[in-house]
Amino acid sequence: MDDGKLLVAVGAAIRRHREGRGISQEGFADSIGMHRAYYGSVERGRRNLTLMTLVRLCEGLDVRPSSLLSEAEAAARTSRRR
Amino acid sequence: MDDGKLLVAVGAAIRRHREGRGISQEGFADSIGMHRAYYGSVERGRRNLTLMTLVRLCEGLDVRPSSLLSEAEAAARTSRRR
Numbered sequence: 001m002d003d004g005k006l007l008v009a010v011g012a013a014i015r016r017h018r019e020g021r022g023i024s025q026e027g028f029a030d031s032i033g034m035h036r037a038y039y040g041s042v043e044r045g046r047r048n049l050t051l052m053t054l055v056r057l058c059e060g061l062d063v064r065p066s067s068l069l070s071e072a073e074a075a076a077r078t079s080r081r082r
Numbered sequence: 083m084d085d086g087k088l089l090v091a092v093g094a095a096i097r098r099h100r101e102g103r104g105i106s107q108e109g110f111a112d113s114i115g116m117h118r119a120y121y122g123s124v125e126r127g128r129r130n131l132t133l134m135t136l137v138r139l140c141e142g143l144d145v146r147p148s149s150l151l152s153e154a155e156a157a158a159r160t161s162r163r164r
Binding site for chain 1: 088136146
């Protein structure tokens with residue numbers, strides 16, 4: 001799987017879940033104690049997250065890391081077929 | 083989720099998949115171009131893997147990262163209830 005594509009898809013999935021909870025980037029970053037600029041780069045797919053950072057983000061979004069990753073894998077596969 | 087527990091569960095899931103394919107630690111580490119000692123520490127749950135390292139491991143084991151992570155989450159939850 002293309003490295004960059006999955007990271008972008010993970011960032012987009014995180015954004016979808018955050019927006020679905022009606023929280024701003026700044027509000028969410030603050031709520032999980034993450035630097036706002038770093039969090040912005042996560043949503044843009046610019047960060048090769050560690051598992052523990054993924055867990056921290058997912059706990060804040062109340063979603064299982066495996067389901068968020070599954071969403072991202074599906075999106076990355078779909079974007080490959082276009 | 084307890085950080086350490088998930089990493090140990092991820093390492094155990096990776097080991098299960100590797101053993102299920104009848105490959106030695108050394109053989110598998112070599113097959114994905116990973117240093118053997120590093121790979122051993124991954125199986126022991128000592129490494130906070132990045133997503134791209136998880137993808138590389140899972141491609142070598144022909145399993146989706148999300149399903150391996152889901153296995154590990156389930157095991158980590160079960161080990162909490164004991």
